[in-house]
Amino acid sequence: MEDKVLIAKRVAQELHDGDLVNLGIGLPTLVANYLPHGIEVYFQSENGVIGMSKVPGKGLEDDYLIDAGGIFVGALPGACSLDSCTSFSLIRGGHLDVTVLGGLQLDEQGQLANWMIPGKMVPGMGGGMDLATGAKRVIVSMNHSAKGVSKIVKKCTLPITSTRRVDLVVTELAVIEPTEKGLVLKETAPGVTIDQILAATEAKLIIPEHVGEMSIPADL
Amino acid sequence: MEDKVLIAKRVAQELHDGDLVNLGIGLPTLVANYLPHGIEVYFQSENGVIGMSKVPGKGLEDDYLIDAGGIFVGALPGACSLDSCTSFSLIRGGHLDVTVLGGLQLDEQGQLANWMIPGKMVPGMGGGMDLATGAKRVIVSMNHSAKGVSKIVKKCTLPITSTRRVDLVVTELAVIEPTEKGLVLKETAPGVTIDQILAATEAKLIIPEHVGEMSIPADL
Amino acid sequence: MSKAIDVVRAVEMVPDGASILMGGFLAVGTPRRIIEEIVRQGKKHLTLITNDTNRPGIGNGMLIDAKCVDRLIASHIGTNPETQRQMIAGELQVELCPQGSLCERIRAGGIGLGGVLTPTGVGTVAAEGKNVTTINGKDYLIEMPIKADFALLACRRADYRGNLDYSLTARNFNPIMAFAGATVIAEPNEIVPIGVIPPDDVITPHVLVDYIIERRSANGR
Amino acid sequence: MSKAIDVVRAVEMVPDGASILMGGFLAVGTPRRIIEEIVRQGKKHLTLITNDTNRPGIGNGMLIDAKCVDRLIASHIGTNPETQRQMIAGELQVELCPQGSLCERIRAGGIGLGGVLTPTGVGTVAAEGKNVTTINGKDYLIEMPIKADFALLACRRADYRGNLDYSLTARNFNPIMAFAGATVIAEPNEIVPIGVIPPDDVITPHVLVDYIIERRSANGR
Numbered sequence: 116m117e118d119k120v121l122i123a124k125r126v127a128q129e130l131h132d133g134d135l136v137n138l139g140i141g142l143p144t145l146v147a148n149y150l151p152h153g154i155e156v157y158f159q160s161e162n163g164v165i166g167m168s169k170v171p172g173k174g175l176e177d178d179y180l181i182d183a184g185g186i187f188v189g190a191l192p193g194a195c196s197l198d199s200c201t202s203f204s205l206i207r208g209g210h211l212d213v214t215v216l217g218g219l220q221l222d223e224q225g226q227l228a229n230w231m232i233p234g235k236m237v238p239g240m241g242g243g244m245d246l247a248t249g250a251k252r253v254i255v256s257m258n259h260s261a262k263g264v265s266k267i268v269k270k271c272t273l274p275i276t277s278t279r280r281v282d283l284v285v286t287e288l289a290v291i292e293p294t295e296k297g298l299v300l301k302e303t304a305p306g307v308t309i310d311q312i313l314a315a316t317e318a319k320l321i322i323p324e325h326v327g328e329m330s331i332p333a334d335l
Numbered sequence: 336m337e338d339k340v341l342i343a344k345r346v347a348q349e350l351h352d353g354d355l356v357n358l359g360i361g362l363p364t365l366v367a368n369y370l371p372h373g374i375e376v377y378f379q380s381e382n383g384v385i386g387m388s389k390v391p392g393k394g395l396e397d398d399y400l401i402d403a404g405g406i407f408v409g410a411l412p413g414a415c416s417l418d419s420c421t422s423f424s425l426i427r428g429g430h431l432d433v434t435v436l437g438g439l440q441l442d443e444q445g446q447l448a449n450w451m452i453p454g455k456m457v458p459g460m461g462g463g464m465d466l467a468t469g470a471k472r473v474i475v476s477m478n479h480s481a482k483g484v485s486k487i488v489k490k491c492t493l494p495i496t497s498t499r500r501v502d503l504v505v506t507e508l509a510v511i512e513p514t515e516k517g518l519v520l521k522e523t524a525p526g527v528t529i530d531q532i533l534a535a536t537e538a539k540l541i542i543p544e545h546v547g548e549m550s551i552p553a554d555l
Numbered sequence: 556m557s558k559a560i561d562v563v564r565a566v567e568m569v570p571d572g573a574s575i576l577m578g579g580f581l582a583v584g585t586p587r588r589i590i591e592e593i594v595r596q597g598k599k600h601l602t603l604i605t606n607d608t609n610r611p612g613i614g615n616g617m618l619i620d621a622k623c624v625d626r627l628i629a630s631h632i633g634t635n636p637e638t639q640r641q642m643i644a645g646e647l648q649v650e651l652c653p654q655g656s657l658c659e660r661i662r663a664g665g666i667g668l669g670g671v672l673t674p675t676g677v678g679t680v681a682a683e684g685k686n687v688t689t690i691n692g693k694d695y696l697i698e699m700p701i702k703a704d705f706a707l708l709a710c711r712r713a714d715y716r717g718n719l720d721y722s723l724t725a726r727n728f729n730p731i732m733a734f735a736g737a738t739v740i741a742e743p744n745e746i747v748p749i750g751v752i753p754p755d756d757v758i759t760p761h762v763l764v765d766y767i768i769e770r771r772s773a774n775g776r
Numbered sequence: 777m778s779k780a781i782d783v784v785r786a787v788e789m790v791p792d793g794a795s796i797l798m799g800g801f802l803a804v805g806t807p808r809r810i811i812e813e814i815v816r817q818g819k820k821h822l823t824l825i826t827n828d829t830n831r832p833g834i835g836n837g838m839l840i841d842a843k844c845v846d847r848l849i850a851s852h853i854g855t856n857p858e859t860q861r862q863m864i865a866g867e868l869q870v871e872l873c874p875q876g877s878l879c880e881r882i883r884a885g886g887i888g889l890g891g892v893l894t895p896t897g898v899g900t901v902a903a904e905g906k907n908v909t910t911i912n913g914k915d916y917l918i919e920m921p922i923k924a925d926f927a928l929l930a931c932r933r934a935d936y937r938g939n940l941d942y943s944l945t946a947r948n949f950n951p952i953m954a955f956a957g958a959t960v961i962a963e964p965n966e967i968v969p970i971g972v973i974p975p976d977d978v979i980t981p982h983v984l985v986d987y988i989i990e991r992r993s994a995n996g997r
Contacts, residue, residue, distance in 0.1 A: 132556070135762040157762060161875065162801040163945040165760050178804070179932075179943035185802035185855065193716045193749040195757035196944050198951045198979075199801070199827070200883055203876030207896060208666035208734055210763060231901075237863075237872075238854025239828075240902065245876035248896045249667055278899035352777070355983040377983060381654065382580040383724040385981050398583070399711075399722035405581035405609075405634065413937045413970040415978035416723050418730045418758075419580070419606070420662055423655030427675060428887035428955055430984060451680075457642075457651075458633025459607075460681065465655035468675045469888055498678035659889070668880070669893030669909065669916035688890065690920075695890035699911075723975060754944060756977055 118258065118287035121304060124149045124331045125285050126215055126256050130156050134212040135205070137161060137246060140184040143215035143256050149335050159211065161202050161242045166194025183242065206242065207249040214250035216243065218257040218284070220271045223318045225280030225293025227255055228273035240276065247277035259286035265317035267291065267298065288312050290329060297321050302329045338478065338507035341524060344369045344551045345505050346435055346476050350376050354432040355425070357381060357466060360404040363435035363476050369555050379431065381422050381462040386414025403462065423462065427469040434470035436463065438477040438504075440491045443538045445500030445513025447475055448493035460496065467497035479506035485537035487511065487518065508532050510549060517541050522549045558717050560766045565740050566592040574602040574703035576661065576732040581607060581634065582614025584725035586709040586742035588768060590614065594621045602626040604661070604703055606654060606728055608635040619647070628701065630654035653681055656698050658731055664700035665734025671698040706736025710759070713743035714750070717764035718757040726758065733763040742768040779938050781987045786961050787813040795823040795924035797882065797953040802828060802855065803835025805946035807930040807963035809989060811835065815842045823847040825882070825924055827875060827949055829856040843867070849922065851875035874902055877919050879952055885921035886955025892919040927957025931980070934964035935971070938985035939978045947979065954984040963989040 116124075123145035130136060130146075132154040138144050147158060158167040160182040168189040170176050176187040197205070205211055220228040227247055230240045247253055260266055267284070284291040289312045290302035299321045303309060305328060313320060336344075343365035350356060350366075352374040358364050367378060378387040380402040388409040390396050396407040417425070425431055440448040447467055450460045467473055480486055487504070504511040509532045510522035519541045523529060525548060533540060566589060569575070579585030593601075594617050603624045609616040618624050619638050626648045632638040641647035652660065659671040672695040676682050686697045708729045710719040719741055721729060733739050741764050787810060790796070800806030814822075815838050824845045830837040839845050840859050847869045853859040862868035873881065880892040893916040897903050907918045929950045931940040940962055942950060954960050962985050 160945065162804075163948050164754070165762060166754070177944065179946035181802060181804050181945055183801075185804075190754060190944070193714060193718060193761065194754045195718055195760045196754045196942070196947055197760065198942075199875070199948045200879040200952045203879050204662075204666040204734060205760070205762065207668075207876050207894070210734065236854075237860065239850060239852035239872040240874050241828075241852035241854075242875040244874040244900065244902060245896045248898075249876070274901045276900065277896075380724065382583075383727050384975070385983060386975070397723065399725035401581060401583050401724055403580075410723070410975060413935060413939060413982065414975045415939055415981045416721070416726055416975045417981065418721075419654070419727045420658040420731045421981075423658050424883075424887040424955060425981070425983065427655050427673070427889075430955065456633075457639065459629060459631035459651040460653050461607075461631035461633075462654040464653040464679065464681060465675045468677075469655070494680045496679065497675075663893075667895060669895070669911040669914065672884075672890035672893070674888060674890070690890040690918075693890065697911075720976065726976075755941065755947075 119145060121287055121331070122256050122285050124335050125290065125329050126254055127151060129254055129283065130154065130213060135159055135165065135210065137206065137211055137214045137250070139214070139216040141217050143217055146215055146256070151332065159202070159205065160188065161206060163197045163199060163202050164190060164194060165197065166191045203242065203245055206245050209249060209251055211250040213252045213254060214246040215254045215256050216247060218255045218266060220266050220268050220273050221255055221281065221284055222268050222271045223297050225298070226271055226275045226278060227281050228271040228275045230276050231274050233274065243276050247281070248279050253279070253281040255281050255284045257286060259288045259315055265315060267316045267318045269318050288315060291320070299323060300326055302327045304329050339365060341507055342476050342505050344555050345510065345549050346474055347371060349474055349503065350374065350433060355379055355385065355430065357426065357431055357434045357470065359434070359436040361437045363437055366435055366476070371552065379422070379425065380408065381426060383417045383419060383422050384410060384414060385417065386411045423465055426462070426465050429469060429471055431470040433472045433474060434466040435474045435476050436467060438475045438486060440486050440488050440493050441475055441501065441504050442488050442491045443517050445518070446491055446495045446498060447501050448491040448495045450496050451494050453494065463496050467501070468499050473499070473501040475501050475504045477506060479508040479535050485535060487536045487538045489538050508535060511540070519543060520546055522547045524549050558764065558767045559769045562588045562592045562768050565589065565766055565768055566596050568738065569593065569598060569705055571598055572600040573705060575604065576703040576706040576736050577603060577605040577615055578708045578727060578729035578732055579605060579614060580724065580727040582609045584709050584721070584727045584729055585614045586707050587614065588771065589707050589740065589742050590617055593618060593623055598623045600625045604628040604701055606657065607631045608638045610634055611637045628652060630657050658728065660698050660701045661728070661731050661735050664702035665731065668700060670700060673698055702735045704737050706732040706739045708733060708739065708741045710741050710743050712745045712747050712752060713741055713764070713767045714747050714752050716749055717741070717761035717767055718752050719743070719759035719764060720752050720756055721758055730759050733759045738765050739763055740766045740768065746770055779985065779988045780990045783809045783813045783989050786810065786987055786989055787817050789959065790814065790819060790926055792819055793821040794926060796825065797924045797927040797957050798824060798826040798836055799929045799948060799950035799953055800826060800835060801945065801948040803830045805930050805942065805948045805950055806835045807928050808835065809992065810928050810961065810963050811838055814839060814844055819844045821846045825849040825922055827878065828852040829859045831855055832858045849873060851878050879949065881919050881922045882949070882952050882956045885923035886952065889921060891921060894919055923956045925958050927953040927960045929954060929960065929962045931962050931964050933966045933968050933973060934962055934985070934988045935968050935973050937970055938962070938982035938988055939973050940964070940980035940985065941973050941977055942979055951980050954980045959986050960984055961987040961989065967991055
């Protein structure tokens, strides 16, 4: 299984029936493809819609319906339109059940850096700071390393997105839960050993007595 | 002419075509009956409608359309519904052209007291403080005196509604403009002398060289 | 899972001592069946946050009559002599708040702001006990956010999923309060299939609504 | 008096150096005819407050290409390399603001609040140079209100009087900005008779709208 597919499938297991969910641009977007059977979740795009779907067929695009990445999307029955202020009121007021964000770095305090590389990439934070600060549950989905360098670090060297501790991190190697005491290794990816994870991780990981293996339903 | 009719007719002369107007409960409500010919103004009721009118006939009341005094009203074509937050956003953001408020006292600083008499009447300020503070133009319409006691006073003894200086005061005796220098007598009511006004007023009035007489179009 | 709930069971969820945001302006846009059921179940010691208490015997005035409420935050109580009587007698604690500030405080509570910086009330008795801050030479009161255990709303229509719309002045505080209640219960005049309220006409998105009060028999059916 | 105005005359009202709030998210809900006319008239030294600058050649990206803008307040410029180039070259002053805070700042400007107390951005570079206040043990940034000389909006329909509605994600910043521009100009896709937009479906009330851009020929008529 491709790394990003594994990550998306594992993150999807975190969603529950009825959840309002916002998926960041890039890797997080894939999560929508692997929803567990029998649950209904509502996807928000922060530019103003709840109930986003794929465009059901070529030529059916609506000029006035895009996602936050600027891609044409569709909407399901029961969708609703929101102005930007109301959309962010949901995000900032704790009404968004889950946001899945990409990451550049995640540190031992559970703080995320995902929006800028000084002197190199200054795109602006868009809605990222609001999502990372306001969502009920923040899940980071990202590759464990970039060009051989661990993205799970002792302390973020890149500008952080929020001081808020994220709730879960899913990489192609591991599921990690940031806690008050530090980063706890919760699950290993199929075929990956704890030692391999430790070797690939700059941050200190707390290894509990039982570390499970990522479980992905076979039919997904 | 009845005092309150005179006051309402004179206040109505202050409205301009296209104005968004909020009329307080009681005497101010009468203003809607005497609009100058050829102008269209839009009446807001702060409980959530722009374009309020009278109910056009008995039996046509809508259970869900009342004014801020709880009276059934109608609406004109082009009306719009507002939630309370949006309605007060118009008021507080300076988008309301004119509010006409009743008064208990008005003092030399142009400050209005109109919402409570300690130990006697504590109804709550409702939207009064927002209107008196936020409207572009605040016009006070009230009787000059109550039980022989001037309501135009040196300094309000009742709790004020706002520190903001109101823009105009219309009574059955006079039109008075509060300014930085004090209360300026602008007009006398028909048949009323300046001396009569001075005798009926506790506050110091500035009498300019020319004081006009209230002019009400004959056909109103 | 259906959000429909019987009004009796809905009100059974509200414990004595709960804080309640209640929509409505002079009983228009007020959840009447919920109010009647709160009275019937004899709830006590409630904190009620609402614009006004209407008149005795009508709308949320019934909650005052039945002494369900220990603490009231409102902008206006002038239409209800019983509210004033209980306040003066010390039976009911009343906090009066300018109506626009009340809106903004509830909004702030519902969307996670730390407070509201408002010019309304500065220099008046409404400022007593509150902090004032000066920004660019102008004074603003810092008004505190309001949240509650429940938001009890009235609406025109709810679709099966809980999207809501409203009629004219019955909208009032309801959409704002939908953000600020930990549990949100809406009492619709009509329940309609998904799609009957088009996306652009939804005022309160379904994700804010936890329960919809079940239909009451109409049309003899 | 009709609010209809030709796009050329509308843009002639905008002086060089003006501040402009412009609706739109990645060119959806952006007033395209107004933008093209600003470029054609060669406006200079504008302050532009908008969510993003889209891509070169499209939407408000055209204003960046044509160097109409000296100062930009936005939440995201990652889609427009020309904006980034001008920023790095010192030709364009850019203030980046979290999108939700940008919404609230514009709202605060439009409705007379002194600022916004927001948790978003606390402890990040977005907090640099800003005051922090602590309320009930939690830190909040004090973000300043935003107003502008003009709000240039796009909408689905305007009725003769200026009531506006919007389509799906083309709504975005437009309704908020309608409160915060000293002069508000809306570019509708359609102009419709009064009453076509029912009271409960009006999103932007006509009293906020000063001008409506006149129809462009359609249907060959």
